[in-house]
Amino acid sequence: MLDTAEIRAALAAVPETPALVFSQAELSDSARRIRAATDDAGVSLLYAMKPCTLSWVMEELAAHVTGFTASSPFEIRLARQVLGDSRKVHYYGVAVAEHEFAEIGRSCDYISFNSIGQLERYGPETPDLTSPGLRLNPGISFVSDERYDPCRRHSKLGAPIERIIAAEHGSHDISAVAQGLLMHTNCESDDLLDLFATASAVDDRLGLLLDRMDWVNLGGGYTFGSATDFAPLNDASALLRSDREIEIFIEPGAAFVADAGFIVSTVLDVFDSGGVDVAVLDTSVNHMPEVFEYQYEPDVLDYAPDGSHRYILAGRSCLAGDVLGDYRFEEPLTPGSRVAILGMGAYTQPKAHTFNGINLPDAYAMLESGELTLLQSTSYGDFAARNGASQVAVS
Amino acid sequence: MLDTAEIRAALAAVPETPALVFSQAELSDSARRIRAATDDAGVSLLYAMKPCTLSWVMEELAAHVTGFTASSPFEIRLARQVLGDSRKVHYYGVAVAEHEFAEIGRSCDYISFNSIGQLERYGPETPDLTSPGLRLNPGISFVSDERYDPCRRHSKLGAPIERIIAAEHGSHDISAVAQGLLMHTNCESDDLLDLFATASAVDDRLGLLLDRMDWVNLGGGYTFGSATDFAPLNDASALLRSDREIEIFIEPGAAFVADAGFIVSTVLDVFDSGGVDVAVLDTSVNHMPEVFEYQYEPDVLDYAPDGSHRYILAGRSCLAGDVLGDYRFEEPLTPGSRVAILGMGAYTQPKAHTFNGINLPDAYAMLESGELTLLQSTSYGDFAARNGASQVAVS
Numbered sequence A, B: 001m002l003d004t005a006e007i008r009a010a011l012a013a014v015p016e017t018p019a020l021v022f023s024q025a026e027l028s029d030s031a032r033r034i035r036a037a038t039d040d041a042g043v044s045l046l047y048a049m050k051p052c053t054l055s056w057v058m059e060e061l062a063a064h065v066t067g068f069t070a071s072s073p074f075e076i077r078l079a080r081q082v083l084g085d086s087r088k089v090h091y092y093g094v095a096v097a098e099h100e101f102a103e104i105g106r107s108c109d110y111i112s113f114n115s116i117g118q119l120e121r122y123g124p125e126t127p128d129l130t131s132p133g134l135r136l137n138p139g140i141s142f143v144s145d146e147r148y149d150p151c152r153r154h155s156k157l158g159a160p161i162e163r164i165i166a167a168e169h170g171s172h173d174i175s176a177v178a179q180g181l182l183m184h185t186n187c188e189s190d191d192l193l194d195l196f197a198t199a200s201a202v203d204d205r206l207g208l209l210l211d212r213m214d215w216v217n218l219g220g221g222y223t224f225g226s227a228t229d230f231a232p233l234n235d236a237s238a239l240l241r242s243d244r245e246i247e248i249f250i251e252p253g254a255a256f257v258a259d260a261g262f263i264v265s266t267v268l269d270v271f272d273s274g275g276v277d278v279a280v281l282d283t284s285v286n287h288m289p290e291v292f293e294y295q296y297e298p299d300v301l302d303y304a305p306d307g308s309h310r311y312i313l314a315g316r317s318c319l320a321g322d323v324l325g326d327y328r329f330e331e332p333l334t335p336g337s338r339v340a341i342l343g344m345g346a347y348t349q350p351k352a353h354t355f356n357g358i359n360l361p362d363a364y365a366m367l368e369s370g371e372l373t374l375l376q377s378t379s380y381g382d383f384a385a386r387n388g389a390s391q392v393a394v395s
Helices: A006-013 A023-039 A055-062 A073-083 A098-107 A116-125 A161-168 A193-211 A231-241 A254-260 A289-293 A382-384 B005-011 B024-040 B057-063 B073-083 B098-107 B116-125 B161-168 B195-209 B231-241 B252-260 B288-294 B380-386
Strands: A017-021 A042-047 A067-070 A088-092 A110-113 A130-135 A182-183 A215-217 A247-250 A263-274 A276-283 A310-312 A323-329 A338-341 A362-366 A370-378 B019-023 B044-048 B066-070 B088-092 B112-113 B132-137 B181-182 B216-217 B247-250 B261-273 B276-281 B309-314 B322-329 B338-340 B362-366 B372-376
Touching: A006 A263, A006 A338, A006 A362, A017 A215, A017 A254, A017 B276, A023 A042, A023 A055, A023 A231, A023 A254, A023 A362, A023 B073, A055 A073, A055 A254, A067 A073, A073 A088, A073 B380, A088 A338, A098 A116, A110 A116, A110 A182, A110 A215, A110 A362, A110 B057, A116 A130, A116 A161, A130 A161, A130 A215, A130 A289, A161 A193, A161 B288, A182 A193, A193 A231, A193 B161, A215 B261, A247 A276, A247 A370, A263 B116, A289 B288, A323 B073, A370 B372, A382 B073, A382 B380, B005 B261, B005 B276, B005 B338, B005 B362, B019 B024, B019 B252, B024 B044, B024 B057, B024 B231, B073 B088, B073 B098, B112 B116, B112 B181, B116 B132, B116 B161, B132 B161, B132 B216, B161 B195, B161 B252, B231 B247, B252 B261
Parallel strands: A017 A362, A042 A067, A042 A247, A067 A088, A088 A110, A110 A130, A130 A182, A182 A215, A215 A247, A276 A310, B019 B362, B044 B066, B044 B247, B066 B088, B088 B112, B112 B132, B132 B181, B181 B216, B216 B247, B276 B309
Antiparallel strands: A017 A263, A263 A276, A263 A338, A310 A323, A362 A370, B019 B261, B261 B276, B261 B338, B309 B322, B362 B372
């Protein structure tokens, strides 16, 4: 749990806003908690890079994991920049492009192809030191919102289990090439019983294929919160490993980083609109696109359900729906007040954009020493280049 | 209407995909159509930059407009890079930050403040050559989806008209500072009767304030399609100008660019999922975030409602909902087939991001000469820098 005193310290210390701050202490706490659970279960831990690709965050997590999972050639290169050869790089992408395969094969230790066709096309060309595998889709749906349900109808994610059974049965078309299987059926769940149910179904229906595999990757989608019951993870691992020499991987992403990141923003204006005060912040849903995509209200520091000061916190872009939500506080907000938006470590930094020409937040690390370090910032030059304009002096 | 032959030519000519292509002919056609309508109505035409800030697109549009509307200091600088002093720059943002005001005041010809508080704070400091104004919110809602309804309840966009009436009445607090008014009540509408209704309501309730104004900006939100009835624009302009010396601006954005842009993508894989073929493209909703945000199915070249080949077109990111939709074609798609996604000129390029490490599309211009020109591309170096990693050789 991110320490409130630490957030307040960052709130005061950040020289300019908006800023996306990562807590070293919280990153470490999360990683240790997850690692303890996976060690208990005899499962090898990976960090799935997609929710946060800041290189400093990846460096912090490297010590806690056996490798990273990348989803594109760019992520692979970044993983190698951070890890060198000290740890493994796994690759899973929805499709491998022809011109990308040589690099993927050369740079990764494990590749999970997404379809039987891609396994058959690229598996035999995979270099000897790289282990090819296949993502399977067991078709067991746990997620109610289909926008993030890997097992939605006609899902693009993984080979349907029936197709794998048909291809493997008799002719061993799958195990002739694949050395491992990836399964990933959940999203932001804290219930590892879903993971056990997935593993059980696969063990039940694909047991003979599993006998021929070197590894199984259980995917991500679990929050590994401090209240999580980890027994089903142990059970899933034990089930898959019974009578088999097989390595089990798990690759959480957001679980490592979601709570460690927060956005520090400044109130630019406050005015009444239809009887409620709107406080305009210098951040935007540009910096946290999922707030808009999923229309949820993020947690905000000092939110007080019974507070006497009510504000609609609004982002500064021109989009009418660039609004964080309806909040109450004990103390009033005025222009210059700083506001911390919590739980911003996952799927913010990699999805943020500069719509309306609003600059990205500076990224900072709040070190355990109490020091605040700038990790990354972008400038007008980046914006100009992104728009195909060479930068010239204009003032 | 974008010419199908032109799309096919670009589809074949683009050296690598994904690519975002803008048609010079279509940009010019749209701009001429809009300009003819606004000239007829005696209204000065601006391009609101927010849907597309590619500098080449802005250069193409410059000849057709009296200026650009920017929403941030970065957009202002880009506008000045493109325009120099040849045309006007208008500014409207939901809030001006203290440290930004000097630049905004110095670089813009017109500023519309978003609240009475900001008008009172910054209006008197506005340089003499810059005309300060106020965005008003007439509270007339035309848009059913509140995510893009400027007149939603407790809207952050503009000073509520009742507050303006109260402030102006007797003491002239508004007209003592403001020289113009901005109103913008719609989004992607083709019905200019809404614009007339807005202008009528403002004329009715704020007529005495209008008498003291130098300009009125009617905002954007209209598509200016070829089937649009422009009579209500003429009527709105005539109404606001009757017995007044007042300049009327209008600032469409998407109307200029939406149809001129399309994405060229390549099929990477095709496989059966639950009885339907999924075709994975090398693009993603990363490159067209509104497809995901608003869950709409974009138009695709050669879509044939009764075609015998059915595909779910899927983006290549790991997000389950990174799907364009369910399409039919006369001809089959196979890996290597190219697919053109239409109507991608607005709110794609400025909102695109590199989630999953998937590179941005290269941007091209399809010139009227038939030549295809690269406008902008991004590389691994940009991705590394964005993640705070210095680029080093890794291969």
